[in-house]
Amino acid sequence: MPPVSNPSEGDTRYDKDFQRLESFSRSLKQKWRISVAELAFILSFALNFAIGKLLHLYSDQSEVYNYYNDKNNIFNQYFVKKGWAWTTMVIIFFYAVVVSRRKNEPSQRVLITAIARYFAATLWWALFTQWCFGLPIMDRVFVYTGGRCVVPDGKHWAHLFEEIDGMFHSHKVSSFACRSLRGSWEGGHDPSGHVFLLVHSSLYLFFEIKPYWRGWSQFRRNIERLRGPNFPAKLVDTLNTTPQVAAIILMALWWFMLLMTNMYFHSIAEKLVGLLFGYAAIGVVYILPRWL
Numbered sequence: 616m617p618p619v620s621n622p623s624e625g626d627t628r629y630d631k632d633f634q635r636l637e638s639f640s641r642s643l644k645q646k647w648r649i650s651v652a653e654l655a656f657i658l659s660f661a662l663n664f665a666i667g668k669l670l671h672l673y674s675d676q677s678e679v680y681n682y683y684n685d686k687n688n689i690f691n692q693y694f695v696k697k698g699w700a701w702t703t704m705v706i707i708f709f710y711a712v713v714v715s716r717r718k719n720e721p722s723q724r725v726l727i728t729a730i731a732r733y734f735a736a737t738l739w740w741a742l743f744t745q746w747c748f749g750l751p752i753m754d755r756v757f758v759y760t761g762g763r764c765v766v767p768d769g770k771h772w773a774h775l776f777e778e779i780d781g782m783f784h785s786h787k788v789s790s791f792a793c794r795s796l797r798g799s800w801e802g803g804h805d806p807s808g809h810v811f812l813l814v815h816s817s818l819y820l821f822f823e824i825k826p827y828w829r830g831w832s833q834f835r836r837n838i839e840r841l842r843g844p845n846f847p848a849k850l851v852d853t854l855n856t857t858p859q860v861a862a863i864i865l866m867a868l869w870w871f872m873l874l875m876t877n878m879y880f881h882s883i884a885e886k887l888v889g890l891l892f893g894y895a896a897i898g899v900v901y902i903l904p905r906w907l
């Protein structure tokens with residue numbers, strides 16, 4: 616029979632651990648102005664990176680190269696590749712519910728600050744992945760480090776391409792345009808757009824929904840209400856009382872897709888650069904103001 620521990624001894628140990636955790640949480644808040652939950656979520660992307668690498672190294676090849684890291688998989692093509700549109704839809708839905716539930720309180724201030732933060736996050740996403748006074752930042756990093764778009768036939772775009780050894784090279788077209796021309800993106804350091812987008816979007820959603828979070832037990836109660844008949848009506852009801860559910864589902868998908876990217880695509884350095892750019896704007900928008 617296993618030894619039975621004295622319950623009061625267990626309680627004391629539990630109390631001590633709890634006190635330690637509380638004092639860690641206090642000092643984290645005082646020194647770094649972030650909570651344990653925020654730190655855990657921020658670090659979860661580094662953990663994702665480590666798990667992806669370990670799976671890549673130690674799993675069976677058939678598990679590493681699976682449906683979810685095929686470029687044409689549904690989640691990549693319809694979700695990640697349109698990732699900011701999904702994030703936008705979820706946040707609009709979230710604030711629509713929040714505002715509709717604040718019956719007697721004015722919502723103007725809440726909305727104005729939420730819209731300002733949304734535009735700041737959108738601006739950073741656009742500058743990094745779409746356009747930054749010409750090439751987006753991720754493509755600029757690539758061409759500044761010696762990268763080129765190489766196509767077999769670039770005669771029609773002579774002002775953009777230079778012919779070298781029968782192939783056409785350009786450092787003026789974006790990765791998106793290069794892909795459309797069926798060219799290859801060669802040389803240079805190519806920061807991972809996927810890592811950036813998935814981290815940036817998850818952190819943005821996390822920091823937006825966090826002030827409205829009522830704890831896991833409330834969340835569990837609302838989810839448990841989904842059981843039984845008439846699921847669609849109950850789902851609508853749950854989304855109305857707990858709009859965080861929509862954001863959490865999207866964040867779970869982003870975490871999973873990030874794991875696939877970490878398992879299969881890009882070099883370690885390229886993923887780390889994507890991760891740092893993903894952290895950057897969120898740090899400026901949500902954490903930096905706490906020091907002002």
Ligand SMILES: CCCCCCCCCCCCCCCC(=O)SCCNC(=O)CCNC(=O)[C@H](O)C(C)(C)COP(=O)(O)OP(=O)(O)OC[C@H]1O[C@@H](n2cnc3c(N)ncnc32)[C@H](O)[C@@H]1OP(=O)(O)O
Binds near residue numbers: 684737794812875
């Ligand atoms: C309160 C709030 C109020 C709000 C009030 C709003 C008011 C309303 C105003 C509206 C204001 C407008 C706001 C804009 C509204 C939008 O949001 S509309 C815009 C919609 N567009 C999007 O969302 C686009 C999102 N996509 C992107 O940003 C870029 O495509 C990406 C994903 C960053 C590009 O990354 P990339 O260069 O493909 O990434 P990279 O990691 O380098 O990948 C390399 C390769 O590996 C593959 N790969 C990497 N990881 C994976 C993986 N996990 N699985 C499979 N393949 C993978 C990639 O597919 C890629 O392959 P190729 O496609 O090149 O063959």
